[in-house]
Amino acid sequence: MKRSIRFNHFKLFVTFIATIFFFVNITSNCFADSCGGGALNTKHSVSITADDDVNNGLKEFFSITGKYYLSVDGVGSMNSKYSIIVEKPSLNSKVKKAFLLTTSTGGSKYRILNTDIKLNNQVVIWDHEVKGVINNYNYISDVTTIIKNKIDKASAGKIHIDIYERITKKIEGTVLVVIFDEPSIKVEQTIVLMFGTQRMEGDSFSIILNDEIDLLSRDIEANMGLGISFGCQGLPNCAKPAQYSTIQVNGNFVTSSAGGQDDGESTDGSLLTVGGVNDSIDNPDDPFEKPSNSCRIDDELYSLLPFLNEGDKKIYVFTKNPSNNDNIFFAYFELPPASIQECDISDTDSDGVIDQWDKCPSTPINSYVNKNGCLQNENSAISGRVLMKGQPMIKGNAMLIQSGEIFQESSLDINGYFKFEKLAEDKSLNIMIRKPVK
Numbered sequence: 509m510k511r512s513i514r515f516n517h518f519k520l521f522v523t524f525i526a527t528i529f530f531f532v533n534i535t536s537n538c539f540a541d542s543c544g545g546g547a548l549n550t551k552h553s554v555s556i557t558a559d560d561d562v563n564n565g566l567k568e569f570f571s572i573t574g575k576y577y578l579s580v581d582g583v584g585s586m587n588s589k590y591s592i593i594v595e596k597p598s599l600n601s602k603v604k605k606a607f608l609l610t611t612s613t614g615g616s617k618y619r620i621l622n623t624d625i626k627l628n629n630q631v632v633i634w635d636h637e638v639k640g641v642i643n644n645y646n647y648i649s650d651v652t653t654i655i656k657n658k659i660d661k662a663s664a665g666k667i668h669i670d671i672y673e674r675i676t677k678k679i680e681g682t683v684l685v686v687i688f689d690e691p692s693i694k695v696e697q698t699i700v701l702m703f704g705t706q707r708m709e710g711d712s713f714s715i716i717l718n719d720e721i722d723l724l725s726r727d728i729e730a731n732m733g734l735g736i737s738f739g740c741q742g743l744p745n746c747a748k749p750a751q752y753s754t755i756q757v758n759g760n761f762v763t764s765s766a767g768g769q770d771d772g773e774s775t776d777g778s779l780l781t782v783g784g785v786n787d788s789i790d791n792p793d794d795p796f797e798k799p800s801n802s803c804r805i806d807d808e809l810y811s812l813l814p815f816l817n818e819g820d821k822k823i824y825v826f827t828k829n830p831s832n833n834d835n836i837f838f839a840y841f842e843l844p845p846a847s848i849q850e851c852d853i854s855d856t857d858s859d860g861v862i863d864q865w866d867k868c869p870s871t872p873i874n875s876y877v878n879k880n881g882c883l884q885n886e887n888s889a890i891s892g893r894v895l896m897k898g899q900p901m902i903k904g905n906a907m908l909i910q911s912g913e914i915f916q917e918s919s920l921d922i923n924g925y926f927k928f929e930k931l932a933e934d935k936s937l938n939i940m941i942r943k944p945v946k
Contacts, residue, residue, distance in 0.1 A: 569702065581594065589670065592682060605686075614835060625673055629672075641707055683780075697842055734836060753767050761795040769781060787807040789809055894926070
């Protein structure tokens, strides 16, 4: 026996094996914490649509200046359970902000669900989704509340945080980014985080500086790290010719061998490399050397100092992927203090989606919008129909569950239809169909 349920609002048709109860999991999308600001308050209707077109380039989503320490680690694994590292600089360090990023496997066209990944045994709710360049999707979530308590109480050093992936073959891995308040640091720095996707044929992103870079300052550092998925290098079973990306900074070649599986395995579902924990800022000796199937020469963490000149006020990064397979979805910078122009978090139409992400910049006030800032095709009501063997199920009811609580109930009518008139804002939801027990 099979049951099917059709949601008119979402234009979906899903089939379920008959049970007394069954759930349909849907996500209420919310874009929050852009550029280090607080949560953006808005009315959000339920949406399951992603950007139709691939976004152009990485975009800044967080920046901060002061006595802060940055920990970045990435892991790609075919195991459903694994651990990712947070490097805590001192006992008194406290988590300021934390983000988890992930990406679906190249070619899979898979859209990662809120139920697919757990961090520290808690389900991760994705804040933003970007369509990737290799028939995949990239995701980011603010996970500060999930890990802050555990890390703040821990001793200094490397802390292992548990990750769970529901479908490992369709998820390349995860990246955990943690910013610590660290008052013992002697020199302040600016931290910038960027997310999105870089076009394979050539794409750029940049940082505009308020002040000229002073290369004569003592203890100056300027570093950049990248997150790249779906590349394989340095092993006989990797594809030939070699898979790689080239990186230029201010017109100078940094590397011709970015990519690979430094933090993963040489199989789809674990192809990931991220510059961070246990990596070196030493740049490749030859920026034009391509990867071979005998060794790895690039760990995606770079010092920018050789490519900066006294008085520079811009850092311009250009990437290109000649092998047409790399997904560059994350970048971060550690720069001299107070050097970056503040991120623009303007929201001209006050819909809760900042202008840099807003694809519909003039939506009416108090309207319901999706994560791209565009109006829904319908209002926030959800309707559906339950069928059994092609016939409507007329005895039973539907329950709308939001954040674990029953928010609304609806009896099925003579045609098997149910409808919920209103949704709680910014809360994940499930719909449960209950069939009476004979």
